[in-house]
Amino acid sequence: MPRTGSTSPPHGRPRPTAARLAALLLSTALVVAGLTSPAEAGTGRAGGGGPIRVMVVGDSMTHGAEGDWTWRYRLWQWFRDEGVAVDFVGPYTGTQDAAVAAPPAPPALQDDPPAPASPPRTSGAYAAGAESFDSDHFAVWGRQAAQDKSRIREQVARYQPDYLLVGLGFNDLGWFVSGPEGTLDSMRTLVDEARAAKPDVKLALANVPQRTRMDGREDLPRNTDAYNGMLAAAIPSWSTPESPAALVDWRGNYACELDGCPDGYDGLHPNASGEYKIAQAFERTLHDSYGLGADVPAVPGTIPARPTPVPGNVVASPSLGGVTVTWDAVFGAYGYTVRSRLKGATTWNESRVGANRHDTGWTSDGQEYEYQVRTENGDQVHSDWSAVVGAVAHPRTARGPGDIVTHATATGVDVSWGEPTGDHTDTIDRYQIITLDKDVPGAWIGGTAVKGRSVHIDGLVPGHHYSVAVATWNAAGGGIPAGARPVVVGAGTPPVPTDLRVTSTDAVTVRLSWTGSSQAAGYRVWVRDVNSGAPSTADENVVESTTHGVTYLFPGVWNYEFCVTAVNGAAESGKSECVVAPRPEGS
CATH class of the missing domain: 2.60.40.10 (Immunoglobulins)
Structure with a gap:
């Protein structure tokens, strides 16, 4: 049971009063006299077998980040102050260590095998004021019940905890791993697997907190409430005389709602106040359901502030x-x-x-x-x-290539491009193809990288509009991307735009509007000088809306004719009806 932390004076609840210490001494005396069991007195394991072994299982909210106190630390303080001898057990001891600064990395090549999973980052330190404490745990950022259900048997067999304290489920619901029913099934499997390794393990199973609103995740609050209701109803049937199970009301004790999260620093993860609240929820279950400790104290009125200095040496x-x-x-x-x-x-x-x-x-x-x-x-x-x-800036990167051609496919896009020219092209190592789903608010940038000058990207959403660009990566890094025509996945050649209207806003400026199509990824505006006899022309600027302004039309807008085509990558419709701009009054 390694002890981690500093030796500075602790920040936490007040130490036990004289009356509380007297009660603890009396409890210990009763154990020595054989008048009660250690578990009943709240001092250690039943049968006099030393301290109770506790394994805390969880995700980022339990693991914590470097500089956190963590609710695990606050729970350890409670055991100590209540006179309960405890040995926290598990494979890890630290918080998640701070990210390490590094230069931008080249994008992985499309044909590269998947990168091996990185080991958990578990060497982070605790808050500067934390006492040295028994910090063993089994909590990792991003962890799901769906993952730990296949890992818990090994950990329980190895460490033989008397109590398993579990705070999992948010990542299952939040990252589309499973719905309420699937998450409940994962939790039940986790319980069964733990019992397979230690049939008499006692369980404290937490429900899932809400978090502040996330755009596009209107389902998450409903799924969270549904899961919590299912878990509360299921736990009594999971409990057995040999291996009792009890609910921990994390959700009810943690001030985090859709419109605000006073107990979280980012709308979910616990701040110093939230750490106390989570620990208190577990303390209440351990006290009320398992008779540990004499009471559950209130959260302190003064919470330590997190040091937040201005960065130095910028x-x-x-x-x-x-x-x-x-x-x-x-x-x-x-x-x-x-x-x-x-x-x-x-x-x-x-x-x-x-x-x-x-x-x-x-x-x-x-x-x-x-x-x-x-x-x-x-x-x-x-x-x-x-x-x-x-x-x-004096970059030595190479600009993106020219002659980029995109073709929408049923479930993706084909992209090809020409040989890059210009400075610093001699060390080009790969090309990064960048895609962005324009129909998903806040979508992540996607894509891949290849050594050659063409690629097929699959797995995109049919009917969605995607922006596409290509960037070079040379010995200096990634260069400025070159834009390509956008595509609508699964759509063919779009229909001709209709109802083109040209409004002259002044003598040299027009505003165009037209009726488009969901099959069009964008539009090209064609312009012709009616006095020159030359055909209409359009550049590669693709307009993604169905309105567009054009200015600097000298000697006057009435000398110009406008048409519009619809594009889906390289596929392009015929021209709309062409319209000459009207001469504004007074011109």
């Missing part, structure tokens, strides 16, 4: 890929916000990073950027901004 430097900004890592930071702008601009662009480095790519030679950095410790907790630093 430096911006030219790099092969553009500009790199670094700073001294802040212990316990959940992340950082970097804001940047071209020198002379009045607005900043902000981005979040997990480690103490930010790289600005897709730059042009001679561009000067300015930066500021701040520490982020949750949605409402952040430092002030650092002082402004700057650097001039």
Whole structure:
């Protein structure tokens, strides 16, 4: 039972009063006299076999991040203050360690085998004020009941816990692993597998907290409530005299709702207050259902604030890929916000990073950027901004290729392109094909990478509109992507646009509108000078809406005729009816 943490004075509930210590001494005396069992007195294992062994099983909310106290620490304090001898057991001891700063990595090639799963990051430290404590556990960021149900037997067989404290299920529901019924089935399997390794293990099974609203996940609150109801109804039937099971009301004791999460720092994960609340929920079950401890104290009125200093030693430097900004890592930071702008601009662009480095790519030679950095410790907790630093970009990346052709397929897209030209093309190693589903708000950027100059990407959503681009990666990194025509997956050649209307907003500006089609990924606007006798022309600029403005039409808009075609990648409709712009009054 390794003890981890600092030796600083603890932050937590008040130590037991004199009356409480007297009660604990009396309980111990009764055990020694043989008048009660250690479990009944709340001092250790029944039968005098030493401290009770407790295994905590969970996901990120239980594992914690570097600098967290964790609810496991608050539970350990409760056992200590209640005089209950305990040995926390499990394969890990730390929180999740902080992310390590690194330069942008080349995208994996399409034909590469899947990367092996990384081992859990479990060497992170606890809050600076935490006492050295017995921190063994079996909790990992991202873990699901669907995963741990096949792992728990080995862990229980190895560590032989007397009590199994389980906080799983959110990731099953939140990441589309299973619905309420499937998550309940995973939890039941986990219970059965634990009992297969230790038939008399006692179980404290937590329900799942709500989180703040997530766009596109209106199902999650309903599924969470449904699962919690099913779990509460099922646990009594799972309980046996040899291996009792009891519900832990994490959901009811944790202040986190759709419209606000006072107990979470990011709408879900516990802050210092939430850690106390989760521990208290488990303490209540251990006390009420298993007779451990004399009482369950209230959460302290004063909660320690998380240190959130301004990052120091912020430096911006030219790099092969553009500009790199670094700073001294802040212990316990959940992340950082970097804001940047071209020198002379009045607005900043902000981005979040997990480690103490930010790289600005897709730059042009001679561009000067300015930066500021701040520490982020949750949605409402952040430092002030650092002082402004700057650097001039001198990238040695290669620009994206030309002659990109896209063809929508039934479930994907075919993309081909020409040989890149220009500076720094001699060290090109691969091409990154970038796709973005425009019909899914907040969609992740997708795609792949190849060595050649063509690719087929499958597994896209039929009927959805996708943007497509191609970037080169050379010895310096990824270059500025070249855009391609968008596609509608599963659609063929779109129909001709109709109802083209041209409105002259002034003597040199028009506004076009037309009726399009869901089969069109975009539109091209064709322009002809009616006095020149030349045919109409259109560039490769694809308009994704059914309106478009054109200006600088000298000597006047009435000299120009407009048509529109619809495109789906390389597939293109015929031209719409062509319309000459009307001469505005007074022109």
